[in-house]
Amino acid sequence: MPLSTPVDREHIHTRTVECRGYRRADGLWDIEGHLVDTKTYGFDNQDRGRVEAGEPVHEMRLRLTIDDAFLIHEAEATTEYGPYRICGDIAPNFALLKGLTIGPGWRRGIQAAVGGTKGCTHLVEMLGPMATAAFQTIWPFNAKRRQRPEGQRPAMMGTCHAYAEDSAISRRLWPDYFDTGKTEAEPSADQDA
Numbered sequence: 001m002p003l004s005t006p007v008d009r010e011h012i013h014t015r016t017v018e019c020r021g022y023r024r025a026d027g028l029w030d031i032e033g034h035l036v037d038t039k040t041y042g043f044d045n046q047d048r049g050r051v052e053a054g055e056p057v058h059e060m061r062l063r064l065t066i067d068d069a070f071l072i073h074e075a076e077a078t079t080e081y082g083p084y085r086i087c088g089d090i091a092p093n094f095a096l097l098k099g100l101t102i103g104p105g106w107r108r109g110i111q112a113a114v115g116g117t118k119g120c121t122h123l124v125e126m127l128g129p130m131a132t133a134a135f136q137t138i139w140p141f142n143a144k145r146r147q148r149p150e151g152q153r154p155a156m157m158g159t160c161h162a163y164a165e166d167s168a169i170s171r172r173l174w175p176d177y178f179d180t181g182k183t184e185a186e187p188s189a190d191q192d193a
Helices: 085-097 106-114 121-145 168-173
Strands: 013-023 029-039 043-045 049-051 058-066 072-081
Touching: 013 121, 029 121, 058 085, 058 121, 072 085, 085 106, 085 121, 106 121
Parallel strands: none
Antiparallel strands: 013 029, 029 058, 043 049, 058 072
């Protein structure tokens, strides 16, 4: 279902963030992020001269190489376009993400390694969607390779509305862990993801 019809308006800015997950031949995973900001109008920039409409104001890429446990083995960043000449100078600092694990404490670790003046706001912002892309890439492969130990609650349970302990989806997927305290209606087939 689309959003409601907006009032008359003028398009000014577009930010595109694309994340891709790759399985590598060596058993590790590459999660790559690409961020582009554009304006619908041109403007003068002291460091770059004129930035025309549709030309990137920001264009940055980030690659995390991680293992099945979401431990970062390598991190690499580039800034192709930024508003200032010095923007790309900070990209090598993102190698400091090596050794962090995507999971509990992730945001704290990012801030300690590349937060504030130690990094780039836009590259740091991209790490959120990249973490989600990592889970979406790796989780299905890990789940296929191992069975959940008997009596262990499903890790996905309780992580969102659909997987709430008392949802119809949880009842269907994990009946042994379903909270019978309250129930909701089963969604129709065209609503079920």
